[in-house]
Amino acid sequence: MNGWLLTAGGIAAATALVHATAGGRSVVRPLLGSAVAAEPKRTLHVVWHMVTADLLISSIALLALAFAAAPSTALVLFIAAQYLAYAALFLIVTLTADWPRPLLQLPQWMLLAPVAALALIGIT
Incomplete structure (x- = not known):
């Protein structure tokens, strides 16, 4: 068993769960109730679920790889690379916004970056 990959997979699974539950309440519901036009609204809704699927599938893959x-x-x-890219995108968007305490406004990067780091350590 590879403990690094197991931990990465566990954090990835927790991230998927947080994304699907808390993110659904704080992001998807307000989006669907907004005045955004139907086509972009539904496109963003699909993209939300695509990310959910990606997070879930990648967490399952990491957990399986931990026991391979x-x-x-x-x-x-x-x-x-996916998790590193996701973390970088959250950091870029957050740091370029004019927000107080920007790193805490979109804290998703704090779950995404460790998955990438642990996975990389797990194959070295």
């Missing part, structure tokens, strides 16, 4: 005799380095690198 020889985890696929390419797959771990791919998943780590």
Whole structure:
């Protein structure tokens, strides 16, 4: 068993759960109740669920890889790159917004970055 990948998978699974529950209440519901036109509203709704699926599938993959005799380095690198990109995007958007305490306004990067780091450590 690879403890690094197991921990990465656990954090990824927790991230998926937080995304689907808390994020659904704080982001999706207000979006669907907004005055945004139907097409962009529904497109963003689908994108929300695409991210949910991605987070769930990647967490399952990391958990499975943690128990693999020889985890696929390419797959771990791919998943780590996704989480690193997601964390970077949250940081860029947050830091370019004119908000007080910007790093806490969109704290998702705090769950995404450790998954990438732990996954990378797990294959070294």
